[in-house]
Amino acid sequence: SQTIHQWPATLVQPVGSPLSLECTVEGTSNPNLYWYRQAAGRGLQLLFYSVGIGQISSEVPQNLSASRPQDRQFILSSKKLLLSDSGFYLCAWSSDRGNIQYFGAGTRLSVL
Amino acid sequence: AQSVTQLDSQVPVFEEAPVELRCNYSSSVSVYLFWYVQYPNQGLQLLLKYLSGSTLVKGINGFEAEFNKSQTSFHLRKPSVHISDTAEYFCAVSLSGYSTLTFGKGTMLLVSP
Numbered sequence: 708s709q710t711i712h713q714w715p716a717t718l719v720q721p722v723g724s725p726l727s728l729e730c731t732v733e734g735t736s737n738p739n740l741y742w743y744r745q746a747a748g749r750g751l752q753l754l755f756y757s758v759g760i761g762q763i764s765s766e767v768p769q770n771l772s773a774s775r776p777q778d779r780q781f782i783l784s785s786k787k788l789l790l791s792d793s794g795f796y797l798c799a800w801s802s803d804r805g806n807i808q809y810f811g812a813g814t815r816l817s818v819l
Numbered sequence: 820a821q822s823v824t825q826l827d828s829q830v831p832v833f834e835e836a837p838v839e840l841r842c843n844y845s846s847s848v849s850v851y852l853f854w855y856v857q858y859p860n861q862g863l864q865l866l867l868k869y870l871s872g873s874t875l876v877k878g879i880n881g882f883e884a885e886f887n888k889s890q891t892s893f894h895l896r897k898p899s900v901h902i903s904d905t906a907e908y909f910c911a912v913s914l915s916g917y918s919t920l921t922f923g924k925g926t927m928l929l930v931s932p
Contacts, residue, residue: 739918741919749924750909750923750925751863751922753920753921756918756919766919797863799863806851806868806870806918806920807853807865807868808920809865810855810862810864812861813860
């Protein structure tokens with residue numbers, strides 16, 4: 708069966724520090740991968756999605772970037788964090804032909 | 820572009836009462852519809868989905884939803900809620916043939932004894 712892993716679960720970072728959040732999927736190949744941010748009372752905002760290695764689509768301009776160095780690995784990064792980057796970050800995957808997305812447990816990021 | 824509106828940010832109910840969480844969408848083309856549940860500090864779990872076929876779909880934990888194309892709605896229902904159903908519920912839509920989802924802002928279901 709397929710599983711999705713996100714780490715770390717929680718992270719506290721100072722303003723201006725770099726960020727790297729990792730997401731990996733097991734048990735499937737060539738998945739579509741997604742990064743979402745969830746801010747209180749604002750639902751889920753799609754940040755990036757990828758349909759293959761090195762292929763990244765950005766949904767909103769911001770202080771973040773994403774990379775997909777391997778088929779089942781998706782990384783969310785920032786060179787310098789802002790206070791507004793605080794939130795709950797969720798990674799998700801779907802099959803390359805499917806619409807159903809399956810979510811990881813999330814990372815709670817606090818930028819202080 | 821498609822959009823999703825969840826009319827209630829919070830719905831308080833008593834245990835064993837019925838509940839309906841409302842979801843409306845806007846799209847000019849065919850859509851797929853989903854309900855996800857999120858327990859505190861956890862990821863989202865798929866409750867149910869409508870892709871095609873019967874407009875009444877049944878999901879996990881006794882939930883069901885009905886797709887109403889004329890009213891562009893996909894309301895979630897449960898005939899008798901439990902304390903353990905306390906969570907945030909998200910409605911989502913995707914366009915047929917596309918994999919990205921658009922989410923509503925969520926409805927917090929608060930079940931009290």
